[in-house]
Amino acid sequence: MAELRPDSANRHRTRVKIVECAARLLRAQGAGAVTTRAVAQAAGMQAPTIYRFFEDKEALLDAVAEHVFATYVAGKSLADPSGDPVADLRAGWDTHIGFGLANAALFGLFADPGRGARSAATTAGLDVLRARVHRVAAAGRLRVPERRAVELLHAAGTGTVLTLLSVPPEHRDPGLADAMYDAVMRAVLTDVPTLPADDATAAAVAFRAVAPDLTVLSDAERALLSEWLGRAGTGGDRGQRDA
Template identity: 70%
Template sequence: MVETKQGGTGRSETRANLVEVAARLLREQGPAAVTTRGVAQAAGVQAPTIYRLFGDKDGLLDAVAEHVFAAYVAGKALADDSGDPVADLRAGWDVHIGFGLANAALFGLLVAPGRASRSPATSAGLEVLRARVRRVAATGRLRVAEHRAVELIHAAGTGAVLTLLAMPPQERDPGLADAMYDMVTRSILTRPAGPEPAAEPAPAPTGDSTTAAAVAFRTVVPRLPKLTDIERALLSEWLDRAVES
């Protein structure tokens, strides 16, 4: 087994190769296959190379999770804006559920508290969700604070994937994630304008329209040109209190 040189381009290429090999082993054989010896052997390098480049196996797993999830987040961020923020929010949910079910072992790594809290890719994914929620808020369809909507969608999406992954594949109910999404959106969205469909539940409380207006106005406060920074901060605080009261 030949050791690849560890300087400049050689070091970078060796690291990238190790991450790719570990990602493949994780995807095809699960976490048990991602051992220092197994990855080094499959990549054609000596085991000490992994320690020099990643510190230990956990460091390698962090790099694998970051690599795969970063590619997913980049694709999600570049997804076309359909012009319908609510439809785009649903599309993002469907992509998230599909990614989790297709990458079971990796998803478990990504949502582990220790890794999720320090992952730039996870933070970037949340920023994509926040941007989509903000677009919904700007249309006047959001009846809770933006941060609350993000937290609910993120928690529900993670929970739905983990619940489905805990089931044998043949017993998974594809409608579970749909039902979870419907429950969340009923708690965070106002009704669209227009006649009420006969099958829909009773209209939301009238206070929702006032809250939705406050949430929508909150999205434009940072761009109001004639206010000082202090005035913008004060106005934002008032609107936040109105939403959460």
């Protein structure tokens, strides 16, 4: 990694300081508190300095959201998997719900489809979820295609956090997140690792998860096998063949 020149390093430090000060304001008081004047005062600089780094408040909020969420995702990525992929999936769910409730204003920013779609941190977070779901599939515990499971978990997690945040803390249903997770798991998990005779769809999903690692096959053979297994794993549903 190339070293930053002194002027570039100073500029980088100033930008980071601005973002961190804005993040503290966002956590403590919400997006409305993140004004140029307030951030500049918190950072100990003149307001015009902010505009040397960010075009407007929305650009600053984008940077704040990316900074905080990227730190959170990096922590998830570094977590060592256990020997139980289903338990790891549950742990990821609990962490996601906890992060959302602890960072209400930030989570609201990422719930905006426009902002989330252009976020590298959001993409990285989904990659972590996909990897965890893939491990469940490879263990023979997934009854639906991986893509369907990822989308169900992502939608359920986001919806649960937003629902809980819409209610004052003292009136929130403490069991809602658990009930939602259990409902999704009933839709996507088998009760036990499956054998071909037990559940053809789940077996196809599991086999497809490990097919890319079959080095005895050529690239073309692995691609063809994945296509066949994709059809078997969706019961011929064209809308899910590329899942």
